[in-house]
Amino acid sequence: MTLGTVYDLLRWMSDKGYDATFVLWVRLVKACEFNPAIHQGNTGGDYWSLLGYASNFVFVSRDVGPRDRSLFPQHSPPTG
Numbered sequence: 161m162t163l164g165t166v167y168d169l170l171r172w173m174s175d176k177g178y179d180a181t182f183v184l185w186v187r188l189v190k191a192c193e194f195n196p197a198i199h200q201g202n203t204g205g206d207y208w209s210l211l212g213y214a215s216n217f218v219f220v221s222r223d224v225g226p227r228d229r230s231l232f233p234q235h236s237p238p239t240g
Contacts, residue, residue, distance in 0.1 A: 166196060169217075178219040185211075188218060 170180050170191050180191035182199070199214040207213060 166194060166200065166217075170194070173219050177222050179222060181218045181220075182214045183216040183218065184214050189214075191217070 173180060181188040182191060182194055183189075184199070194214070198212060201207065201210075201213075203210070208215065
């Protein structure tokens, strides 16, 4: 894979059979809700330490079978 956007990575991983979420504060959010202007906006300075900045993604293989809901507190498991 060459350099690209977060969306390129998410699409590439989806094509490989993985569903994605990203970490926002203390919860996992479905990747379809990721907005680079909000979650990775480069406003200068230490932008990566701003509230709402997201740089950690979790990929789960679709082949693992049913997912334990306790892995996704307050949310149902991601579907893609």
